[in-house]
Amino acid sequence: MNRSIESFDVVVVGGGPAGATAADDLARQGRSVLLLDKAGRIKPCGGAIPPRLVRDFGIPAELIVARITSARMVAPSARAVDMPIDEGGFVGMVDRDVFDEWLRTRAESHGAARRTGSFEGILRDTDGTATVAYRPKGAPDDAPPVHVRARCVIGADGARSAVGRQEVKGAERVRCVFAYHEILRAPQGEAPRYDGQRCDVYYQGRLSPDFYAWIFPHGDTVSVGTGSARKGFSLRGSVAVLRHATGLDQMETLRREGAPIPLKPLRRWDNGRDVILAGDAAGVVAPASGEGIYYAMLCGRLVAEAADAFCRTGDARLLRTARSRFMRLHGRVFWILGIMQYVWYASDRRRERFVSICQDADVQRLTWQSYMNKELERRDPLAHLRIFFKDLAHLVGLARA
Structure with missing residues (x-):
């Protein structure tokens, strides 16, 4: 066992909304956390956040531009x-550059260690513990990578995650x-x-x-x-x-x-051992809308809870709970949006009819209620029934576009 390198309960690779949220939550729980992030990367993003996110994650008003x-x-x-x-x-x-940095700074203020550098891979120490290798920003090309030990690794390093491709089956095939x-x-x-x-x-x-x-x-x-x-x-x-x-x-x-x-959540987020994915790395972007910030932060929170439970018990099966909880909360919405994208985005003729549907008062009201609160609106089942038949009429061409 190599005791000469730093050890952490959790190393989080990637400091976007998912990774920064996971690091913050784990640090608040008293876990030793390293947040590793590349410098200067800003994801292309519309930047929309619903009121539910502001409430659930304590976002100050000055970040809303x-x-x-x-x-x-x-x-x-x-x-x-x-x-x-x-x-x-x-x-x-x-603005994602300001917003993401604020989230990272908040995690640091609650005790997470921050490093700027590029993830290179996960190795295994003599006792099987994960060792994360990374290259610090500004290090000479011929300098050896830095190694840190981790009981658990969270890969929040975006779509086509390097952590995921190495450790999680199926992550390399994400569309x-x-x-x-x-x-x-x-x-x-x-x-x-x-x-x-x-x-x-x-x-x-x-x-x-x-x-x-x-x-x-x-x-x-x-x-x-x-x-x-x-x-x-x-x-x-x-x-x-x-x-x-x-x-x-x-x-x-x-x-x-x-x-x-x-385009859709991965079927599996963990490697069954000590690595779990979060945010875009786990595929939690809403189909049709492309919305990702709220889902990334919720995913980061659920992954942090699963990682904390794993560190407490050593039971790797607990890592699976993050995905099952997320899909229980939002799997139905993702399924509906996926079908919507497949059906309505297929041609300009269908797009024309889709925009026509958006004129409907029921569609507008239920869309905004579901978006703002991140829950399917169930208080008006007749409205959902009306929308279903209107959608069907537009799809088969019985309604005027």
């Missing part, structure tokens, strides 16, 4: 349908949408097609053949982006078209970012 009070859905024909949020409600928008966005200086003067309190979502095949494009306000900046799983589709070209069509091509471009986004 814009308050969205409506969404505009734009069909292939350019017809737009506005979906206002009920009076007083809003969706918060955050992804590739997302790309450009952060612009927000219009300060007259901009007829831009509203700083409205998210615009474009369901147009020219902008994305299998997903959607977006314009999301962030206060002083704006995110313009798109996503697609289709190889060869030009994401940058799509964003350029959208910017030109909306007059945002005149705005200063501050930065450009791209990254894969998983």
